[in-house]
Amino acid sequence: MIASYNVTFCGTRLSLLGARALWWAEKATLVVSDLHLGKSERIARRSGLSLPPYETRDTLERLKTLINALRPSRVICLGDTFDDDLAGQNLTQTDTSTLTAMMGSLEWIWVEGNHDPAPPTLGGTACSELSLGPLTFRHIATTGAKGEVSGHYHPKASLRGHSRPAFLLDNSRLILPAFGTYTGGLRSNDPTLRDLFAPNAIAVLTGPRPLPCPLPQ
Amino acid sequence: MVTLPPQILSWFIARDWSIHPHQQEMLARKDAPATLLIAPTGGGKTMAGFLPTLAELASGEHAGLHTLYVSPLKALAADIKRNLTSPVAEMSLPIRIEDRTGDTSSARKRRQRADPPHILLTTPESLALMVSYEDAARTFQGLQRIIVDEVHALAESKRGDQLMLALSRLQALCPGLRRVGLSATVDDPQVIAHRLARHPDPCPILLADPGPAPDIRMLNVPEAPPWAGGGAAYAIPAVLEQIRQHTTTLIFHNTRAQAEIFFHNLWLANEDSLPIGIHHGSLDRTQRERVEGAMVRGELRAVVCTGSLDLGIDWGDVDLVIQIGAPKNVKRLVQRIGRANHRYNAPSKALLVPANRFEVVECHAALEAVRAGDLDGDPLPPGPRDVLCQHILIAACAGGFHADDLYAEVTSAGAYSALTRPAFDACLDFCATGGYALRAYDQWQRLRQDAEGRWHLRDPRAAARIRMNLGTIQDTDTLKVRLKRSRGGKPLGEIEEGFAATLTPGDTFLIAGQIVRYEGLREMTVEVTRNAAKKPKVATFNGTKFATSTQLSARILRLLAQDSWPDLPEHTADWLALHRDVSQMPRAGRLLVESFPHDGREHLCAYGFAGRNAQQTLGLLLTKRMEDLGLDPLGFVATDYATLIWGLEPVTDAIALFDLNALRDGLDGWLAENAVMKRAFRTAATIAGLIERNSPGQRKSGRQTSFSSDILYDTLRKYDPNHLLLDITREEALRGLVDFGRIEEMMARVGPRIDLKRLPRITPLAAPLLLEVGKIPIKGAGIERLMAAEAEALMQTSGLAGLAQ
Known part of the structure; x- marks a missing residue:
C-alpha cells in the first residue's frame, strides 16, 4: 500500500504520493519531476568535489519500486530528469540498464527541463509540454495557466518545525516536489512560489504519511 | 647566566625590572x-x-622571517603585536613585527608572502593558508623559531591538530626550526608536550612559579537563586555592588545567550550608568573591537563575556573575575580566575555565582576542587583524520607531494605519530577519488599522480576553492542580523539559522545587548527593528555547552551523599532534603530513575551524572528503545546530571530499559537516524573537504538549490556503509558529542543497582529540567500522530478541508 493523499484537481482525481510522485489512476499515469540523475558526476566534473556517486541508483530504485507497485501504463518525467545533458550521457552502464529495463514497454514521456533541454537517447518520447485531458504537463509553471502540472521549484513546506518536500496546489495549478535523491528545496513561503498560488492554496508534505496544510503564511 | 644584548639589558635596567627566573x-x-x-x-x-x-x-644580521607566533585568537595576535612593538621600539632593535589574520588585507598578505617580517603573528587558519601556497618555501626561508601561545587551549581542538600538521610541513622546509609552547596551568603537561614537539624529539617542560593561591569564594547574595535557568538575574544587585567596589570586573558566562540576558538585566538595573560592555563570539567584529579598545584604555568598569575572552589577552587592570553559572570544568575555572590581577605575586580574586539551585551544589564542589588543586582532564584522542584529509589537500595546493614524504611528515606530528600507513592511504584515496566502493567517474578525480608518482590537483583552479574552505572551526550556519532600512549599516551580530527559522515577524529577541523585533529575512540577512519590549523571546544562538567533567561530577555526588549540608545555603539544603523525602538522593553506586505523570504526559527522569553529552546520548538511546516498545516518546532534554524524557506511555520496567548490552546494540542502529550523528558527519565532511562551506557565488544564488548533508549521510549509510567518512563520524561522535564512554563508565559504576521510583508528581530535582532549553524532539510514531492532528486542525480552521476529500 502506497501512502497517498487524494485530491480533485480540475475535474480529475489525483493521488499525491508520500513518495514524492503523482499518480493519476484513471489514466494509469505516474508523474515524477526533477530526478536530476547524474548530479554527482556533474559536480565532480565542474568543481572536483567527489560526492557519493549513488544518487542515480537510489533515485532509480525508488522509481522502480513505485512502478512495480502501481503498474502504470505511462510515466511522465516532468523535466530536469538529468542534471545536464552530459550527465545523461555519462550514466554508468548499470544505471542505464536499470533505467531502460524499467522503461520496458511503458509509454515513457520526457518533458524538457532547463537542465536537460536535449532529448535523451534512451527511447521514449520527448516534448516541451504535454496535454492530457484537462491537464497540461510542463517543467516550469506559467502565469495564468489552468490545469497545469509542473515541477522545477523543488518546493518544501514545514509543520511543527519539520521541513519536507511538498506538493503545492490550488484550483488551477499543481507543483510537484523533486523526486531526485540529491535535491534541495525552496521553502513554500518564498515569494516566487507564494505569488504563483491563490490564497486558498495548500501544501501536502511528503513522507510516511502525506500531510496537507494551508500553504503557509 | 645568559648574557643579553646591551640594548635589551639596559631597557630592563632603565625600568628597574628584573628578568624572571623562567624568562632567564x-x-x-x-x-x-x-x-x-x-x-x-x-x-x-x-x-x-x-x-x-x-x-x-638584535644584531640585525638575520634576513627574512625569524619567528612565527601562533595564537588561537586574532585579537591575541593583535594584542601581542601592540605589546611587543613598543618595547622593541624603545630598545631600538632593528626588528619588523607584523600580524596576519583573516582580517589582514589581501594586498598586505601578498606582500607578506613575498617579503615577510622578522616576526609574524598569526592564527592556525592563516598559517594553514600560507602553507598552502606554492611559494611557501620562499616565504618561510630562514625561519628559526615558532612560538605557540595558549597551546593548552589549541592542543584540545582540531585547530591544534591542524597547526601541528602545518608545523610538520614547516619543519620539512626549515629543518632547524625550534618550537616553544606557552601554556596555562594544566593537569598533564606531558600530553601537551608530546603534541608540541616533533616526534620523537624530547620536549622538556619548564614550570614557572605559579604565584599565590587565588582568593575564590561564592558571591554572597541575600536572595535565593531560581530553580532553573542560567540567567542569574537574582544576583544582579550584588554583582553591581561588586563592580562598584572594583576597578575592572570580568563577568564570565558559559553561553552567549546567557551573557546577552545578563547584560540586558544588568543595564536595566545600572542606575549609576557605570560603563559596562559585552563581548562574545556572535557579536560583529567591529562591535567586539570597540569593547576591546575601551577595555584597554581602562574606560570600562565591567565586561560581560564568554569564552571569547578566556585566553590570555592583556585587558588592562582587571581586579575581579565573576563566574556566572557553574564552571563545569575546574581547569577552565582556574584559568579564568587567572585573568584577574596581572601583577605577579598578587592573588587573583574571583567570585562564583550559581545561576540556579543545582548550580549552588556544583559551584561548591568546584570550589573544593580548586582549593584541593584537583584539576580535571581527559586523555587526548589521536589526531583526527578529517583534519588530515584537509592537510593532504593543502599539500596538493602547495604544488603536490610524494605520498611517502607526506606520510613521514605527518607522523612526525605527535598527534599523528601512531597513524598507520593504510590509514594514511585511505585518507589520500578519499582526497583523490572520494574513496567510494563504487568507482564512478574516475576521470574527474580530484588528485592525480603524475609519471613520477607525485600527487597534484587534476584541475589547478580547484586550489582557490580549497583555500576558501580551509580551517577546522565549525560554526553552525549563522545569519547576519541587521537593522531594517540601514542597508550597508553595521550588522548587530549573527544568530543560528535554526533559530532564525523559528522566528515569525513580531517576535523579539536579544542581540548585542538590545531587544530587537524580527521583521523578516532578506537575502540571507535577518532584518530587525529596535523594540522597547521588556521581555524578549530569548536568543538561543550557539553557545558552547560544556559537559561537567567526570571528576567534578564525582565530587557533586559525594556532596549529595552527605547526611546534611551545613556548608550550603539554607534554600539549597532544604531543597535537597525535600527531594530526599519525596523520592531519594542520587548516589554514586546506584542509578535513580523516576517515573511520574506531569502536564498530561508521562515522564522519566534518569540521574546518571555523566555530563551533558553522555546524558543526551542516553536520551537518544532510551527513546529509541521506548519507540521500539511502543511507548511513543515525544522528546527529551538533558543536563549534566540527568535526562528527562516525555512521551505518551509510562515506563514500568527500568531494568530492561537500561540493559547496557541492549543500549550498545541499539547504538549502531540508532547511529543511522539521529541529529547528533548527522551534525558530526557534516562537520567531518566539511573539514575533510567533501562539502564546501564557501563557494564562489554561493551566497548570491541562495541556498534553496543546495541539498543538505543529511542526504549525503543517508546515501552513504545505505550504499557505502564502510566509507571513511562514516568511520570518522562514528569515531568522533562516540568520543565527543555522543560520549558513550561516559555512559559505559556510569553503567559500570551502577551495575544492577537501578532504582525505579514511580511517583505521583514531578520531583524537586526533576522540575528544573522542564525549564531547560535544548529540548530534542523524537521523530517517531508519536510526532507523526501529533503532526497529523495539527495538519487536520489547520485545514479545518482555514476552511480548506473541502478542497480535498
Whole structure:
C-alpha cells in the first residue's frame, strides 16, 4: 500500500504520493519531476568535489519500486530528469540498464527541463509540454495557466518545525516536489512560489504519511 | 647566566625590572628543539617566549622571517603585536613585527608572502593558508623559531591538530626550526608536550612559579537563586555592588545567550550608568573591537563575556573575575580566575555565582576542587583524520607531494605519530577519488599522480576553492542580523539559522545587548527593528555547552551523599532534603530513575551524572528503545546530571530499559537516524573537504538549490556503509558529542543497582529540567500522530478541508 493523499484537481482525481510522485489512476499515469540523475558526476566534473556517486541508483530504485507497485501504463518525467545533458550521457552502464529495463514497454514521456533541454537517447518520447485531458504537463509553471502540472521549484513546506518536500496546489495549478535523491528545496513561503498560488492554496508534505496544510503564511 | 644584548639589558635596567627566573631559563634553553613553558597569566609568559628571538635579532644580521607566533585568537595576535612593538621600539632593535589574520588585507598578505617580517603573528587558519601556497618555501626561508601561545587551549581542538600538521610541513622546509609552547596551568603537561614537539624529539617542560593561591569564594547574595535557568538575574544587585567596589570586573558566562540576558538585566538595573560592555563570539567584529579598545584604555568598569575572552589577552587592570553559572570544568575555572590581577605575586580574586539551585551544589564542589588543586582532564584522542584529509589537500595546493614524504611528515606530528600507513592511504584515496566502493567517474578525480608518482590537483583552479574552505572551526550556519532600512549599516551580530527559522515577524529577541523585533529575512540577512519590549523571546544562538567533567561530577555526588549540608545555603539544603523525602538522593553506586505523570504526559527522569553529552546520548538511546516498545516518546532534554524524557506511555520496567548490552546494540542502529550523528558527519565532511562551506557565488544564488548533508549521510549509510567518512563520524561522535564512554563508565559504576521510583508528581530535582532549553524532539510514531492532528486542525480552521476529500 502506497501512502497517498487524494485530491480533485480540475475535474480529475489525483493521488499525491508520500513518495514524492503523482499518480493519476484513471489514466494509469505516474508523474515524477526533477530526478536530476547524474548530479554527482556533474559536480565532480565542474568543481572536483567527489560526492557519493549513488544518487542515480537510489533515485532509480525508488522509481522502480513505485512502478512495480502501481503498474502504470505511462510515466511522465516532468523535466530536469538529468542534471545536464552530459550527465545523461555519462550514466554508468548499470544505471542505464536499470533505467531502460524499467522503461520496458511503458509509454515513457520526457518533458524538457532547463537542465536537460536535449532529448535523451534512451527511447521514449520527448516534448516541451504535454496535454492530457484537462491537464497540461510542463517543467516550469506559467502565469495564468489552468490545469497545469509542473515541477522545477523543488518546493518544501514545514509543520511543527519539520521541513519536507511538498506538493503545492490550488484550483488551477499543481507543483510537484523533486523526486531526485540529491535535491534541495525552496521553502513554500518564498515569494516566487507564494505569488504563483491563490490564497486558498495548500501544501501536502511528503513522507510516511502525506500531510496537507494551508500553504503557509 | 645568559648574557643579553646591551640594548635589551639596559631597557630592563632603565625600568628597574628584573628578568624572571623562567624568562632567564628560556634564554638558557633557546637552542632546544622544543620547550614547553607553563606559567600563570601575568607571569611574563609572552616575554619569556620572545626574549630569545629579540636576542637573536638584535644584531640585525638575520634576513627574512625569524619567528612565527601562533595564537588561537586574532585579537591575541593583535594584542601581542601592540605589546611587543613598543618595547622593541624603545630598545631600538632593528626588528619588523607584523600580524596576519583573516582580517589582514589581501594586498598586505601578498606582500607578506613575498617579503615577510622578522616576526609574524598569526592564527592556525592563516598559517594553514600560507602553507598552502606554492611559494611557501620562499616565504618561510630562514625561519628559526615558532612560538605557540595558549597551546593548552589549541592542543584540545582540531585547530591544534591542524597547526601541528602545518608545523610538520614547516619543519620539512626549515629543518632547524625550534618550537616553544606557552601554556596555562594544566593537569598533564606531558600530553601537551608530546603534541608540541616533533616526534620523537624530547620536549622538556619548564614550570614557572605559579604565584599565590587565588582568593575564590561564592558571591554572597541575600536572595535565593531560581530553580532553573542560567540567567542569574537574582544576583544582579550584588554583582553591581561588586563592580562598584572594583576597578575592572570580568563577568564570565558559559553561553552567549546567557551573557546577552545578563547584560540586558544588568543595564536595566545600572542606575549609576557605570560603563559596562559585552563581548562574545556572535557579536560583529567591529562591535567586539570597540569593547576591546575601551577595555584597554581602562574606560570600562565591567565586561560581560564568554569564552571569547578566556585566553590570555592583556585587558588592562582587571581586579575581579565573576563566574556566572557553574564552571563545569575546574581547569577552565582556574584559568579564568587567572585573568584577574596581572601583577605577579598578587592573588587573583574571583567570585562564583550559581545561576540556579543545582548550580549552588556544583559551584561548591568546584570550589573544593580548586582549593584541593584537583584539576580535571581527559586523555587526548589521536589526531583526527578529517583534519588530515584537509592537510593532504593543502599539500596538493602547495604544488603536490610524494605520498611517502607526506606520510613521514605527518607522523612526525605527535598527534599523528601512531597513524598507520593504510590509514594514511585511505585518507589520500578519499582526497583523490572520494574513496567510494563504487568507482564512478574516475576521470574527474580530484588528485592525480603524475609519471613520477607525485600527487597534484587534476584541475589547478580547484586550489582557490580549497583555500576558501580551509580551517577546522565549525560554526553552525549563522545569519547576519541587521537593522531594517540601514542597508550597508553595521550588522548587530549573527544568530543560528535554526533559530532564525523559528522566528515569525513580531517576535523579539536579544542581540548585542538590545531587544530587537524580527521583521523578516532578506537575502540571507535577518532584518530587525529596535523594540522597547521588556521581555524578549530569548536568543538561543550557539553557545558552547560544556559537559561537567567526570571528576567534578564525582565530587557533586559525594556532596549529595552527605547526611546534611551545613556548608550550603539554607534554600539549597532544604531543597535537597525535600527531594530526599519525596523520592531519594542520587548516589554514586546506584542509578535513580523516576517515573511520574506531569502536564498530561508521562515522564522519566534518569540521574546518571555523566555530563551533558553522555546524558543526551542516553536520551537518544532510551527513546529509541521506548519507540521500539511502543511507548511513543515525544522528546527529551538533558543536563549534566540527568535526562528527562516525555512521551505518551509510562515506563514500568527500568531494568530492561537500561540493559547496557541492549543500549550498545541499539547504538549502531540508532547511529543511522539521529541529529547528533548527522551534525558530526557534516562537520567531518566539511573539514575533510567533501562539502564546501564557501563557494564562489554561493551566497548570491541562495541556498534553496543546495541539498543538505543529511542526504549525503543517508546515501552513504545505505550504499557505502564502510566509507571513511562514516568511520570518522562514528569515531568522533562516540568520543565527543555522543560520549558513550561516559555512559559505559556510569553503567559500570551502577551495575544492577537501578532504582525505579514511580511517583505521583514531578520531583524537586526533576522540575528544573522542564525549564531547560535544548529540548530534542523524537521523530517517531508519536510526532507523526501529533503532526497529523495539527495538519487536520489547520485545514479545518482555514476552511480548506473541502478542497480535498
